[in-house]
Amino acid sequence: MVTRRTSAHLRLVHCGSSSWWRRQMRLWSKRFWRRRLHLMALFCAMTVVTFFFGLSNLESSFILGSMLSSAPKPCACQPCIVGQENDTWFYKKLKQSVQPLLTKDNRELTNETYAWWMYLQMEEKPSILNMVLDKLFRIIPGDEDYMDAEPTRCRKCAVVGNSGNLRSSGYGKLIDSNDFVIRINQAPTEGYEQDVGSRTTHHVMYPESAKDLNDNTNLLLVPFKILDLEWIISALTTGHITHTYEPVMSRIKANRNKVLVFSPTFMRYIHESWLKGHGRYPSTGFLSLMFALHVCDKVNVFGFGADHRGNWHHYWEVNLLDSAFRETGVHDADQEQNITQMLAKKGKITLFKGVVWSSFRWDS
Numbered sequence: 402m403v404t405r406r407t408s409a410h411l412r413l414v415h416c417g418s419s420s421w422w423r424r425q426m427r428l429w430s431k432r433f434w435r436r437r438l439h440l441m442a443l444f445c446a447m448t449v450v451t452f453f454f455g456l457s458n459l460e461s462s463f464i465l466g467s468m469l470s471s472a473p474k475p476c477a478c479q480p481c482i483v484g485q486e487n488d489t490w491f492y493k494k495l496k497q498s499v500q501p502l503l504t505k506d507n508r509e510l511t512n513e514t515y516a517w518w519m520y521l522q523m524e525e526k527p528s529i530l531n532m533v534l535d536k537l538f539r540i541i542p543g544d545e546d547y548m549d550a551e552p553t554r555c556r557k558c559a560v561v562g563n564s565g566n567l568r569s570s571g572y573g574k575l576i577d578s579n580d581f582v583i584r585i586n587q588a589p590t591e592g593y594e595q596d597v598g599s600r601t602t603h604h605v606m607y608p609e610s611a612k613d614l615n616d617n618t619n620l621l622l623v624p625f626k627i628l629d630l631e632w633i634i635s636a637l638t639t640g641h642i643t644h645t646y647e648p649v650m651s652r653i654k655a656n657r658n659k660v661l662v663f664s665p666t667f668m669r670y671i672h673e674s675w676l677k678g679h680g681r682y683p684s685t686g687f688l689s690l691m692f693a694l695h696v697c698d699k700v701n702v703f704g705f706g707a708d709h710r711g712n713w714h715h716y717w718e719v720n721l722l723d724s725a726f727r728e729t730g731v732h733d734a735d736q737e738q739n740i741t742q743m744l745a746k747k748g749k750i751t752l753f754k755g756v757v758w759s760s761f762r763w764d765s
Contacts, residue, residue, distance in 0.1 A: 476698040477555040505543040518665040547696035558697035562704030566755030586610040613654035680733035
């Protein structure tokens with residue numbers, strides 16, 4: 402009896418052990434396969450990361466271009482600036498996330514951007530930026546109106562420089578046919594309508610190049626220093642600022658609801674990504690072109706370059722002898738020329754050469 406009880410007892414223990422063992426095996430198997438799946442997922446992720454980090458810039462940009470080529474057409478123009486082609490040079494430079502205009506929402510500058518901006522014209526005792534911006538955005542809207550690209554939009558823009566090669570060009574009607582007509586600094590139109598047109602939707606200026614505008618024109622301010630922001634506040638209100646590094650207009654006729662300001666973040670991005678740090682900062686002409694490149698779907702460029710005699714002068718000047726405006730000491734005209742010609746070569750912009758296209762002229 403003892404033996405039988407012991408045998409039965411052993412059989413029960415054996416059966417219990419077997420059941421426990423099977424449960425442990427199933428649990429172990431599940432853990433094994435779970436860990437194996439995790440390891441496989443980790444391996445795949447590491448492979449992808451290693452692959453992309455191992456690519457050259459050219460290969461990475463090619464893949465980006467391939468992704469873009471499979472995306473829907475970004476605009477209704479033919480072609481669009483941001484197209485469906487594989488363009489490594491263009492997409493390495495382009496950062497569509499950087500907004501061109503300073504707004505209430507993007508007013509905060511990084512320490513690096515602030516330091517870069519302060520270096521441009523080096524004020525001795527700059528005001529506190531946030532206090533100036535508080536005043537500015539109580540006067541102007543401070544909204545971002547142009548980052549509205551969509552497949553049904555075809556916004557055509559003319560960037561009109563001031564070169565003497567516009568004389569006898571007959572471009573006036575063509576310029577006026579664009580949705581946006583962007584002019585730079587003085588840029589008179591009265592008396593020159595046949596060659597330069599009469600419409601202006603955006604006028605790019607800084608305090609030292611300011612002029613009065615009508616109520617329908619957007620004033621697009623290029624701030625090279627905090628004092629420039631203080632000037633536009635003063636020029637639209639009290640008129641107490643009459644001098645920066647030279648005499649400036651104390652008041653300006655402009656629609657304060659149409660005053661726009663270039664973002665220092667955008668200016669730095671243009672300087673570093675497009676110009677690779679050449680020159681101290683971009684010219685107003687190049688900034689105007691870059692503004693159009695980022696807010697328009699098709700960009701037509703007029704009035705850049707010397708005249709047919711190779712002279713550097715403005716189209717309204719009586720003196721046709723060579724002018725010294727190209728050599729400003731702060732811009733790299735050659736680098737800006739190279740980038741612009743490359744954009745034209747790649748079909749991103751259309752250059753209208755006037756009487757002759759010999760070399761470049763950018764406004765300061």
